[in-house]
Amino acid sequence: MKFILGKDRKQTCLFPVSLEDSIESQNSVRSIDQFVDSLNLAELGFRSDFIENGPPAYNPSVLLKLYIYGYMNRIRSSRQLEKECRRNIEVMWLLESLDPDHNTISNFRKDNAKAIKKVFFATVQIARNFGLIGATLIAGDSTKFRAQNSKKNNFNQKKIQRHLDYIDNKLEQYNKALEQSDSENEKEQINKDIDKHQGRRNEYEKLNAQLKASGEPQISTSDPDSKHLIVRNNITEVAYCVQSTVDADHNIPFDYLVTNKNDSKAMGQMLQRAKTILETNTFTALYDKGYHTGSEFKTANNLGIKTLVAIPGIGRASQAPDPKYNSEHFKYSKENDTYTCPQGNILK
Known part of the structure:
Protein backbone atom coordinates (compact mmCIF):
# COMPACT_ATOMS: atom_id res chain seq x y z
CA MET A 1 0.00 0.00 0.00
CA LYS A 2 1.35 3.44 -0.97
CA PHE A 3 1.54 6.37 1.43
CA ILE A 4 2.42 10.04 1.02
CA LEU A 5 6.05 10.36 2.06
CA GLY A 6 7.57 13.27 3.95
CA LYS A 7 10.92 14.94 3.32
CA ASP A 8 14.11 13.67 4.87
CA ARG A 9 14.85 15.76 7.99
CA LYS A 10 18.58 15.73 7.23
CA GLN A 11 18.14 16.97 3.65
CA THR A 12 19.74 20.37 3.07
CA CYS A 13 18.36 22.96 0.67
CA LEU A 14 20.38 24.90 -1.88
CA PHE A 15 17.96 27.84 -1.54
CA PRO A 16 16.51 27.73 2.02
CA VAL A 17 12.98 29.06 2.52
CA SER A 18 12.91 32.36 4.44
CA LEU A 19 10.37 33.31 7.12
CA GLU A 20 8.90 35.85 4.70
CA ASP A 21 8.19 33.13 2.13
CA SER A 22 6.69 30.88 4.80
CA ILE A 23 3.85 33.31 5.63
CA GLU A 24 1.17 33.67 2.97
CA SER A 25 0.14 37.15 1.89
CA GLN A 26 -3.37 36.87 3.41
CA ASN A 27 -2.20 35.70 6.83
CA SER A 28 -3.68 37.71 9.71
CA VAL A 29 -0.24 38.27 11.30
CA ARG A 30 0.56 40.67 8.46
CA SER A 31 -2.47 42.75 9.49
CA ILE A 32 -1.31 42.75 13.13
CA ASP A 33 2.17 43.84 12.06
CA GLN A 34 0.86 46.68 9.88
CA PHE A 35 -1.69 47.81 12.47
CA VAL A 36 0.78 48.06 15.36
CA ASP A 37 3.39 49.81 13.20
CA SER A 38 0.78 52.45 12.32
CA LEU A 39 0.15 53.35 16.00
CA ASN A 40 1.85 56.09 17.96
CA LEU A 41 2.55 54.02 21.07
CA ALA A 42 3.86 56.95 23.09
CA GLU A 43 0.59 58.85 22.63
CA LEU A 44 -1.38 55.77 23.69
CA GLY A 45 0.60 55.62 26.92
CA PHE A 46 3.07 52.79 26.36
CA ARG A 47 6.34 53.19 28.22
CA SER A 48 9.17 53.97 25.84
CA ASP A 49 11.96 55.25 28.12
CA PHE A 50 14.21 52.59 29.66
CA ILE A 51 17.43 52.79 31.67
CA GLU A 52 20.51 52.11 29.57
CA ASN A 53 22.14 49.97 32.27
CA GLY A 54 21.81 46.21 31.88
CA PRO A 55 20.50 44.35 28.82
CA PRO A 56 18.40 46.35 26.32
CA ALA A 57 14.61 46.24 26.67
CA TYR A 58 12.10 44.95 24.12
CA ASN A 59 10.36 47.52 21.98
CA PRO A 60 6.73 47.91 23.21
CA SER A 61 5.53 47.28 19.63
CA VAL A 62 7.05 43.77 19.72
CA LEU A 63 5.21 42.81 22.91
CA LEU A 64 1.98 44.45 21.73
CA LYS A 65 2.07 42.38 18.52
CA LEU A 66 2.51 39.24 20.61
CA TYR A 67 -0.34 40.26 22.93
CA ILE A 68 -2.72 40.89 20.02
CA TYR A 69 -1.73 37.60 18.37
CA GLY A 70 -2.47 35.75 21.60
CA TYR A 71 -5.81 37.54 21.93
CA MET A 72 -6.84 36.61 18.38
CA ASN A 73 -5.80 32.98 18.86
CA ARG A 74 -7.17 32.51 22.40
CA ILE A 75 -3.74 32.21 24.00
CA ARG A 76 -3.86 34.12 27.27
CA SER A 77 -1.15 32.44 29.35
CA SER A 78 2.20 34.27 29.37
CA ARG A 79 4.05 30.95 29.58
CA GLN A 80 2.13 29.63 26.58
CA LEU A 81 2.95 32.76 24.58
CA GLU A 82 6.61 32.25 25.49
CA LYS A 83 6.43 28.73 24.00
CA GLU A 84 4.78 30.03 20.83
CA CYS A 85 7.72 32.40 20.28
CA ARG A 86 10.01 29.38 19.87
CA ARG A 87 7.82 26.96 17.93
CA ASN A 88 5.17 28.95 16.03
CA ILE A 89 6.40 30.15 12.65
CA GLU A 90 3.75 32.89 12.52
CA VAL A 91 4.99 34.34 15.82
CA MET A 92 8.59 34.01 14.69
CA TRP A 93 7.76 36.09 11.62
CA LEU A 94 5.74 38.62 13.62
CA LEU A 95 8.44 39.17 16.27
CA GLU A 96 11.38 38.80 13.87
CA SER A 97 12.55 35.72 15.81
CA LEU A 98 12.61 37.46 19.19
CA ASP A 99 11.54 35.32 22.14
CA PRO A 100 10.69 37.31 25.31
CA ASP A 101 10.25 35.26 28.49
CA HIS A 102 6.95 34.91 30.32
CA ASN A 103 7.86 37.46 33.02
CA THR A 104 8.49 40.13 30.39
CA ILE A 105 5.17 39.31 28.69
CA SER A 106 3.27 39.33 31.99
CA ASN A 107 4.80 42.62 33.16
CA PHE A 108 4.03 44.28 29.82
CA ARG A 109 0.38 43.31 30.15
CA LYS A 110 0.24 44.46 33.79
CA ASP A 111 2.08 47.75 33.32
CA ASN A 112 0.21 48.84 30.18
CA ALA A 113 -3.40 47.91 30.97
CA LYS A 114 -4.80 51.39 30.21
CA ALA A 115 -2.75 51.76 27.02
CA ILE A 116 -3.94 48.35 25.75
CA LYS A 117 -7.55 49.53 26.20
CA LYS A 118 -6.77 52.53 23.99
CA VAL A 119 -5.48 50.13 21.32
CA PHE A 120 -8.96 48.55 21.25
CA PHE A 121 -10.52 51.94 20.52
CA ALA A 122 -7.89 52.52 17.82
CA THR A 123 -9.23 49.41 16.04
CA VAL A 124 -12.72 50.92 16.28
CA GLN A 125 -11.51 54.09 14.59
CA ILE A 126 -9.94 52.07 11.77
CA ALA A 127 -13.21 50.18 11.31
CA ARG A 128 -15.04 53.50 11.03
CA ASN A 129 -12.56 54.79 8.45
CA PHE A 130 -13.26 51.72 6.32
CA GLY A 131 -17.02 52.17 6.62
CA LEU A 132 -17.49 49.02 8.71
CA ILE A 133 -19.39 50.87 11.46
CA GLY A 134 -22.58 52.48 10.19
CA ASN A 149 -14.32 35.18 45.15
CA SER A 150 -16.75 32.65 46.62
CA LYS A 151 -20.14 33.55 48.08
CA LYS A 152 -18.70 32.54 51.44
CA ASN A 153 -16.22 35.46 51.24
CA ASN A 154 -18.82 38.05 50.25
CA PHE A 155 -20.56 39.97 53.04
CA ASN A 156 -23.30 42.53 53.48
CA GLN A 157 -24.59 44.14 56.68
CA LYS A 158 -27.28 41.52 57.21
CA LYS A 159 -24.90 38.59 56.72
CA ILE A 160 -22.27 40.03 59.09
CA GLN A 161 -24.91 40.68 61.75
CA ARG A 162 -26.21 37.12 61.39
CA HIS A 163 -22.69 35.78 62.06
CA LEU A 164 -22.25 38.11 65.04
CA ASP A 165 -25.60 37.03 66.54
CA TYR A 166 -24.66 33.36 66.10
CA ILE A 167 -21.27 33.88 67.79
CA ASP A 168 -22.84 35.86 70.67
CA ASN A 169 -25.32 33.04 71.19
CA LYS A 170 -22.51 30.45 71.26
CA LEU A 171 -20.45 32.57 73.67
CA GLU A 172 -23.44 32.82 75.99
CA GLN A 173 -23.82 29.02 75.93
CA TYR A 174 -20.10 28.53 76.63
CA ASN A 175 -20.18 30.95 79.56
CA LYS A 176 -23.13 29.11 81.11
CA ALA A 177 -21.36 25.78 80.58
CA LEU A 178 -18.23 27.24 82.18
CA GLU A 179 -20.17 28.26 85.29
CA GLN A 180 -21.72 24.82 85.66
CA SER A 181 -18.54 22.82 84.96
CA ASP A 182 -16.51 21.28 87.79
CA SER A 183 -13.84 19.53 85.70
CA GLU A 184 -10.60 21.43 85.04
CA ASN A 185 -10.11 19.66 81.68
CA GLU A 186 -13.63 20.59 80.60
CA LYS A 187 -13.11 24.21 81.68
CA GLU A 188 -9.87 24.35 79.68
CA GLN A 189 -11.64 23.08 76.54
CA ILE A 190 -14.50 25.55 77.00
CA ASN A 191 -12.03 28.44 77.37
CA LYS A 192 -10.34 27.39 74.11
CA ASP A 193 -13.74 27.44 72.35
CA ILE A 194 -14.50 30.87 73.83
CA ASP A 195 -11.15 32.24 72.60
CA LYS A 196 -11.76 30.79 69.11
CA HIS A 197 -15.23 32.33 68.80
CA GLN A 198 -14.03 35.62 70.26
CA GLY A 199 -11.32 35.73 67.59
CA ARG A 200 -13.92 35.10 64.88
CA ARG A 201 -16.10 37.84 66.35
CA ASN A 202 -13.20 40.31 66.13
CA GLU A 203 -12.74 39.41 62.44
CA TYR A 204 -16.42 40.09 61.70
CA GLU A 205 -16.22 43.39 63.60
CA LYS A 206 -13.30 44.42 61.35
CA LEU A 207 -15.31 43.42 58.25
CA ASN A 208 -18.25 45.46 59.55
CA ALA A 209 -16.00 48.50 59.97
CA GLN A 210 -14.57 48.05 56.44
CA LEU A 211 -18.08 47.78 55.01
CA LYS A 212 -19.24 50.99 56.70
CA ALA A 213 -16.08 52.83 55.66
CA SER A 214 -16.47 51.77 52.00
CA GLY A 215 -20.03 53.11 51.75
CA GLU A 216 -20.91 50.07 49.61
CA PRO A 217 -23.79 47.66 50.31
CA GLN A 218 -21.44 44.64 50.26
CA ILE A 219 -17.77 43.72 50.47
CA SER A 220 -15.73 40.86 48.94
CA THR A 221 -12.58 39.75 50.75
CA SER A 222 -10.76 37.78 48.00
CA GLY A 313 -43.54 41.25 31.83
CA ILE A 314 -45.58 41.87 34.97
CA GLY A 315 -44.43 39.67 37.83
CA ARG A 316 -46.81 37.32 39.57
CA ALA A 317 -46.85 39.49 42.70
CA SER A 318 -47.82 42.58 40.63
CA GLN A 319 -50.69 40.95 38.71
CA ALA A 320 -54.18 42.37 39.24
CA PRO A 321 -56.80 39.93 40.60
CA ASP A 322 -58.38 40.19 37.16
CA PRO A 323 -55.65 40.20 34.42
CA LYS A 324 -57.85 42.53 32.33
CA TYR A 325 -56.94 45.30 34.79
CA ASN A 326 -53.16 44.96 34.55
CA SER A 327 -51.35 48.26 33.99
CA GLU A 328 -50.72 47.66 30.28
CA HIS A 329 -54.51 47.82 29.62
CA PHE A 330 -54.75 51.40 30.94
CA LYS A 331 -54.38 54.06 28.22
CA TYR A 332 -52.45 57.23 29.04
CA SER A 333 -53.33 60.67 27.65
CA LYS A 334 -50.30 62.94 27.55
CA GLU A 335 -52.41 66.05 26.83
CA ASN A 336 -54.69 65.65 29.87
CA ASP A 337 -52.25 63.68 32.04
CA THR A 338 -54.93 61.05 32.70
CA TYR A 339 -55.38 57.30 32.40
CA THR A 340 -58.43 55.55 30.92
CA CYS A 341 -59.28 52.20 32.51
CA PRO A 342 -60.60 49.18 30.53
CA GLN A 343 -64.18 50.18 31.42
CA GLY A 344 -63.68 53.68 30.00
CA ASN A 345 -63.42 55.58 33.27
CA ILE A 346 -60.93 58.44 33.41
CA LEU A 347 -58.39 58.44 36.23
CA LYS A 348 -56.47 61.61 37.13
Whole structure:
Protein backbone atom coordinates (compact mmCIF):
# COMPACT_ATOMS: atom_id res chain seq x y z
CA MET A 1 0.00 0.00 0.00
CA LYS A 2 1.35 3.44 -0.97
CA PHE A 3 1.54 6.37 1.43
CA ILE A 4 2.42 10.04 1.02
CA LEU A 5 6.05 10.36 2.06
CA GLY A 6 7.57 13.27 3.95
CA LYS A 7 10.92 14.94 3.32
CA ASP A 8 14.11 13.67 4.87
CA ARG A 9 14.85 15.76 7.99
CA LYS A 10 18.58 15.73 7.23
CA GLN A 11 18.14 16.97 3.65
CA THR A 12 19.74 20.37 3.07
CA CYS A 13 18.36 22.96 0.67
CA LEU A 14 20.38 24.90 -1.88
CA PHE A 15 17.96 27.84 -1.54
CA PRO A 16 16.51 27.73 2.02
CA VAL A 17 12.98 29.06 2.52
CA SER A 18 12.91 32.36 4.44
CA LEU A 19 10.37 33.31 7.12
CA GLU A 20 8.90 35.85 4.70
CA ASP A 21 8.19 33.13 2.13
CA SER A 22 6.69 30.88 4.80
CA ILE A 23 3.85 33.31 5.63
CA GLU A 24 1.17 33.67 2.97
CA SER A 25 0.14 37.15 1.89
CA GLN A 26 -3.37 36.87 3.41
CA ASN A 27 -2.20 35.70 6.83
CA SER A 28 -3.68 37.71 9.71
CA VAL A 29 -0.24 38.27 11.30
CA ARG A 30 0.56 40.67 8.46
CA SER A 31 -2.47 42.75 9.49
CA ILE A 32 -1.31 42.75 13.13
CA ASP A 33 2.17 43.84 12.06
CA GLN A 34 0.86 46.68 9.88
CA PHE A 35 -1.69 47.81 12.47
CA VAL A 36 0.78 48.06 15.36
CA ASP A 37 3.39 49.81 13.20
CA SER A 38 0.78 52.45 12.32
CA LEU A 39 0.15 53.35 16.00
CA ASN A 40 1.85 56.09 17.96
CA LEU A 41 2.55 54.02 21.07
CA ALA A 42 3.86 56.95 23.09
CA GLU A 43 0.59 58.85 22.63
CA LEU A 44 -1.38 55.77 23.69
CA GLY A 45 0.60 55.62 26.92
CA PHE A 46 3.07 52.79 26.36
CA ARG A 47 6.34 53.19 28.22
CA SER A 48 9.17 53.97 25.84
CA ASP A 49 11.96 55.25 28.12
CA PHE A 50 14.21 52.59 29.66
CA ILE A 51 17.43 52.79 31.67
CA GLU A 52 20.51 52.11 29.57
CA ASN A 53 22.14 49.97 32.27
CA GLY A 54 21.81 46.21 31.88
CA PRO A 55 20.50 44.35 28.82
CA PRO A 56 18.40 46.35 26.32
CA ALA A 57 14.61 46.24 26.67
CA TYR A 58 12.10 44.95 24.12
CA ASN A 59 10.36 47.52 21.98
CA PRO A 60 6.73 47.91 23.21
CA SER A 61 5.53 47.28 19.63
CA VAL A 62 7.05 43.77 19.72
CA LEU A 63 5.21 42.81 22.91
CA LEU A 64 1.98 44.45 21.73
CA LYS A 65 2.07 42.38 18.52
CA LEU A 66 2.51 39.24 20.61
CA TYR A 67 -0.34 40.26 22.93
CA ILE A 68 -2.72 40.89 20.02
CA TYR A 69 -1.73 37.60 18.37
CA GLY A 70 -2.47 35.75 21.60
CA TYR A 71 -5.81 37.54 21.93
CA MET A 72 -6.84 36.61 18.38
CA ASN A 73 -5.80 32.98 18.86
CA ARG A 74 -7.17 32.51 22.40
CA ILE A 75 -3.74 32.21 24.00
CA ARG A 76 -3.86 34.12 27.27
CA SER A 77 -1.15 32.44 29.35
CA SER A 78 2.20 34.27 29.37
CA ARG A 79 4.05 30.95 29.58
CA GLN A 80 2.13 29.63 26.58
CA LEU A 81 2.95 32.76 24.58
CA GLU A 82 6.61 32.25 25.49
CA LYS A 83 6.43 28.73 24.00
CA GLU A 84 4.78 30.03 20.83
CA CYS A 85 7.72 32.40 20.28
CA ARG A 86 10.01 29.38 19.87
CA ARG A 87 7.82 26.96 17.93
CA ASN A 88 5.17 28.95 16.03
CA ILE A 89 6.40 30.15 12.65
CA GLU A 90 3.75 32.89 12.52
CA VAL A 91 4.99 34.34 15.82
CA MET A 92 8.59 34.01 14.69
CA TRP A 93 7.76 36.09 11.62
CA LEU A 94 5.74 38.62 13.62
CA LEU A 95 8.44 39.17 16.27
CA GLU A 96 11.38 38.80 13.87
CA SER A 97 12.55 35.72 15.81
CA LEU A 98 12.61 37.46 19.19
CA ASP A 99 11.54 35.32 22.14
CA PRO A 100 10.69 37.31 25.31
CA ASP A 101 10.25 35.26 28.49
CA HIS A 102 6.95 34.91 30.32
CA ASN A 103 7.86 37.46 33.02
CA THR A 104 8.49 40.13 30.39
CA ILE A 105 5.17 39.31 28.69
CA SER A 106 3.27 39.33 31.99
CA ASN A 107 4.80 42.62 33.16
CA PHE A 108 4.03 44.28 29.82
CA ARG A 109 0.38 43.31 30.15
CA LYS A 110 0.24 44.46 33.79
CA ASP A 111 2.08 47.75 33.32
CA ASN A 112 0.21 48.84 30.18
CA ALA A 113 -3.40 47.91 30.97
CA LYS A 114 -4.80 51.39 30.21
CA ALA A 115 -2.75 51.76 27.02
CA ILE A 116 -3.94 48.35 25.75
CA LYS A 117 -7.55 49.53 26.20
CA LYS A 118 -6.77 52.53 23.99
CA VAL A 119 -5.48 50.13 21.32
CA PHE A 120 -8.96 48.55 21.25
CA PHE A 121 -10.52 51.94 20.52
CA ALA A 122 -7.89 52.52 17.82
CA THR A 123 -9.23 49.41 16.04
CA VAL A 124 -12.72 50.92 16.28
CA GLN A 125 -11.51 54.09 14.59
CA ILE A 126 -9.94 52.07 11.77
CA ALA A 127 -13.21 50.18 11.31
CA ARG A 128 -15.04 53.50 11.03
CA ASN A 129 -12.56 54.79 8.45
CA PHE A 130 -13.26 51.72 6.32
CA GLY A 131 -17.02 52.17 6.62
CA LEU A 132 -17.49 49.02 8.71
CA ILE A 133 -19.39 50.87 11.46
CA GLY A 134 -22.58 52.48 10.19
CA ALA A 135 -23.52 54.24 13.47
CA THR A 136 -27.23 54.04 12.60
CA LEU A 137 -28.35 51.05 14.72
CA ILE A 138 -26.55 49.71 17.78
CA ALA A 139 -27.39 47.09 20.41
CA GLY A 140 -26.19 46.67 23.98
CA ASP A 141 -26.11 43.71 26.32
CA SER A 142 -24.05 42.28 29.16
CA THR A 143 -22.24 39.10 30.18
CA LYS A 144 -21.59 37.95 33.74
CA PHE A 145 -18.13 36.60 34.57
CA ARG A 146 -17.66 34.76 37.84
CA ALA A 147 -15.01 36.39 40.06
CA GLN A 148 -12.24 34.70 42.04
CA ASN A 149 -14.32 35.18 45.15
CA SER A 150 -16.75 32.65 46.62
CA LYS A 151 -20.14 33.55 48.08
CA LYS A 152 -18.70 32.54 51.44
CA ASN A 153 -16.22 35.46 51.24
CA ASN A 154 -18.82 38.05 50.25
CA PHE A 155 -20.56 39.97 53.04
CA ASN A 156 -23.30 42.53 53.48
CA GLN A 157 -24.59 44.14 56.68
CA LYS A 158 -27.28 41.52 57.21
CA LYS A 159 -24.90 38.59 56.72
CA ILE A 160 -22.27 40.03 59.09
CA GLN A 161 -24.91 40.68 61.75
CA ARG A 162 -26.21 37.12 61.39
CA HIS A 163 -22.69 35.78 62.06
CA LEU A 164 -22.25 38.11 65.04
CA ASP A 165 -25.60 37.03 66.54
CA TYR A 166 -24.66 33.36 66.10
CA ILE A 167 -21.27 33.88 67.79
CA ASP A 168 -22.84 35.86 70.67
CA ASN A 169 -25.32 33.04 71.19
CA LYS A 170 -22.51 30.45 71.26
CA LEU A 171 -20.45 32.57 73.67
CA GLU A 172 -23.44 32.82 75.99
CA GLN A 173 -23.82 29.02 75.93
CA TYR A 174 -20.10 28.53 76.63
CA ASN A 175 -20.18 30.95 79.56
CA LYS A 176 -23.13 29.11 81.11
CA ALA A 177 -21.36 25.78 80.58
CA LEU A 178 -18.23 27.24 82.18
CA GLU A 179 -20.17 28.26 85.29
CA GLN A 180 -21.72 24.82 85.66
CA SER A 181 -18.54 22.82 84.96
CA ASP A 182 -16.51 21.28 87.79
CA SER A 183 -13.84 19.53 85.70
CA GLU A 184 -10.60 21.43 85.04
CA ASN A 185 -10.11 19.66 81.68
CA GLU A 186 -13.63 20.59 80.60
CA LYS A 187 -13.11 24.21 81.68
CA GLU A 188 -9.87 24.35 79.68
CA GLN A 189 -11.64 23.08 76.54
CA ILE A 190 -14.50 25.55 77.00
CA ASN A 191 -12.03 28.44 77.37
CA LYS A 192 -10.34 27.39 74.11
CA ASP A 193 -13.74 27.44 72.35
CA ILE A 194 -14.50 30.87 73.83
CA ASP A 195 -11.15 32.24 72.60
CA LYS A 196 -11.76 30.79 69.11
CA HIS A 197 -15.23 32.33 68.80
CA GLN A 198 -14.03 35.62 70.26
CA GLY A 199 -11.32 35.73 67.59
CA ARG A 200 -13.92 35.10 64.88
CA ARG A 201 -16.10 37.84 66.35
CA ASN A 202 -13.20 40.31 66.13
CA GLU A 203 -12.74 39.41 62.44
CA TYR A 204 -16.42 40.09 61.70
CA GLU A 205 -16.22 43.39 63.60
CA LYS A 206 -13.30 44.42 61.35
CA LEU A 207 -15.31 43.42 58.25
CA ASN A 208 -18.25 45.46 59.55
CA ALA A 209 -16.00 48.50 59.97
CA GLN A 210 -14.57 48.05 56.44
CA LEU A 211 -18.08 47.78 55.01
CA LYS A 212 -19.24 50.99 56.70
CA ALA A 213 -16.08 52.83 55.66
CA SER A 214 -16.47 51.77 52.00
CA GLY A 215 -20.03 53.11 51.75
CA GLU A 216 -20.91 50.07 49.61
CA PRO A 217 -23.79 47.66 50.31
CA GLN A 218 -21.44 44.64 50.26
CA ILE A 219 -17.77 43.72 50.47
CA SER A 220 -15.73 40.86 48.94
CA THR A 221 -12.58 39.75 50.75
CA SER A 222 -10.76 37.78 48.00
CA ASP A 223 -11.62 39.92 44.97
CA PRO A 224 -12.53 43.37 46.39
CA ASP A 225 -13.94 44.82 43.14
CA SER A 226 -16.43 41.99 42.58
CA LYS A 227 -20.03 42.04 43.81
CA HIS A 228 -22.83 39.54 44.45
CA LEU A 229 -25.01 39.80 41.30
CA ILE A 230 -28.05 38.09 39.82
CA VAL A 231 -26.71 35.99 36.93
CA ARG A 232 -30.01 34.67 35.58
CA ASN A 233 -33.50 34.18 37.01
CA ASN A 234 -32.90 33.75 40.75
CA ILE A 235 -29.35 32.37 40.43
CA THR A 236 -26.69 34.61 41.96
CA GLU A 237 -22.88 34.62 41.87
CA VAL A 238 -20.06 36.87 43.02
CA ALA A 239 -19.18 38.20 39.60
CA TYR A 240 -18.37 41.04 37.23
CA CYS A 241 -20.83 42.40 34.68
CA VAL A 242 -19.24 43.27 31.32
CA GLN A 243 -21.36 45.70 29.28
CA SER A 244 -20.73 45.72 25.53
CA THR A 245 -22.11 47.68 22.57
CA VAL A 246 -22.23 46.37 18.98
CA ASP A 247 -22.87 48.13 15.68
CA ALA A 248 -25.51 46.44 13.52
CA ASP A 249 -23.89 46.85 10.08
CA HIS A 250 -21.16 44.21 10.49
CA ASN A 251 -21.77 43.12 14.10
CA ILE A 252 -18.55 44.80 15.26
CA PRO A 253 -18.22 45.50 19.02
CA PHE A 254 -17.03 49.07 19.50
CA ASP A 255 -17.27 49.53 23.27
CA TYR A 256 -17.10 47.53 26.48
CA LEU A 257 -17.05 48.32 30.20
CA VAL A 258 -16.32 46.01 33.14
CA THR A 259 -18.65 46.83 36.05
CA ASN A 260 -19.84 45.23 39.28
CA LYS A 261 -23.49 46.31 38.88
CA ASN A 262 -26.54 44.75 37.24
CA ASP A 263 -28.07 45.97 33.97
CA SER A 264 -30.78 48.20 35.46
CA LYS A 265 -28.48 51.24 35.87
CA ALA A 266 -26.09 50.64 32.96
CA MET A 267 -27.87 51.89 29.83
CA GLY A 268 -27.38 55.62 30.35
CA GLN A 269 -23.62 55.36 30.83
CA MET A 270 -23.20 53.07 27.81
CA LEU A 271 -25.23 55.45 25.61
CA GLN A 272 -23.08 58.37 26.74
CA ARG A 273 -19.94 56.39 25.83
CA ALA A 274 -21.43 55.38 22.46
CA LYS A 275 -22.22 59.00 21.65
CA THR A 276 -18.61 59.99 22.46
CA ILE A 277 -17.06 57.15 20.43
CA LEU A 278 -19.32 57.49 17.39
CA GLU A 279 -19.33 61.31 17.63
CA THR A 280 -23.06 61.43 16.85
CA ASN A 281 -26.42 60.83 18.53
CA THR A 282 -28.44 60.07 15.40
CA PHE A 283 -28.34 56.29 15.93
CA THR A 284 -31.04 54.05 17.41
CA ALA A 285 -30.14 51.87 20.41
CA LEU A 286 -31.67 48.48 21.26
CA TYR A 287 -31.67 46.87 24.73
CA ASP A 288 -33.47 43.97 26.39
CA LYS A 289 -35.95 44.20 29.28
CA GLY A 290 -33.23 44.12 31.94
CA TYR A 291 -32.40 47.74 31.06
CA HIS A 292 -35.98 49.03 31.45
CA THR A 293 -35.41 51.73 34.10
CA GLY A 294 -36.97 55.19 34.20
CA SER A 295 -33.82 57.08 35.17
CA GLU A 296 -31.93 55.49 32.25
CA PHE A 297 -34.68 56.54 29.81
CA LYS A 298 -34.30 60.08 31.13
CA THR A 299 -30.56 59.95 30.38
CA ALA A 300 -31.25 58.66 26.86
CA ASN A 301 -33.76 61.46 26.31
CA ASN A 302 -31.28 64.10 27.53
CA LEU A 303 -28.68 62.71 25.11
CA GLY A 304 -31.19 62.90 22.25
CA ILE A 305 -30.77 59.21 21.38
CA LYS A 306 -33.67 57.10 20.10
CA THR A 307 -33.80 54.07 22.40
CA LEU A 308 -35.93 50.93 22.17
CA VAL A 309 -36.08 48.69 25.25
CA ALA A 310 -38.17 45.54 25.61
CA ILE A 311 -40.98 45.96 28.14
CA PRO A 312 -40.62 43.49 31.03
CA GLY A 313 -43.54 41.25 31.83
CA ILE A 314 -45.58 41.87 34.97
CA GLY A 315 -44.43 39.67 37.83
CA ARG A 316 -46.81 37.32 39.57
CA ALA A 317 -46.85 39.49 42.70
CA SER A 318 -47.82 42.58 40.63
CA GLN A 319 -50.69 40.95 38.71
CA ALA A 320 -54.18 42.37 39.24
CA PRO A 321 -56.80 39.93 40.60
CA ASP A 322 -58.38 40.19 37.16
CA PRO A 323 -55.65 40.20 34.42
CA LYS A 324 -57.85 42.53 32.33
CA TYR A 325 -56.94 45.30 34.79
CA ASN A 326 -53.16 44.96 34.55
CA SER A 327 -51.35 48.26 33.99
CA GLU A 328 -50.72 47.66 30.28
CA HIS A 329 -54.51 47.82 29.62
CA PHE A 330 -54.75 51.40 30.94
CA LYS A 331 -54.38 54.06 28.22
CA TYR A 332 -52.45 57.23 29.04
CA SER A 333 -53.33 60.67 27.65
CA LYS A 334 -50.30 62.94 27.55
CA GLU A 335 -52.41 66.05 26.83
CA ASN A 336 -54.69 65.65 29.87
CA ASP A 337 -52.25 63.68 32.04
CA THR A 338 -54.93 61.05 32.70
CA TYR A 339 -55.38 57.30 32.40
CA THR A 340 -58.43 55.55 30.92
CA CYS A 341 -59.28 52.20 32.51
CA PRO A 342 -60.60 49.18 30.53
CA GLN A 343 -64.18 50.18 31.42
CA GLY A 344 -63.68 53.68 30.00
CA ASN A 345 -63.42 55.58 33.27
CA ILE A 346 -60.93 58.44 33.41
CA LEU A 347 -58.39 58.44 36.23
CA LYS A 348 -56.47 61.61 37.13
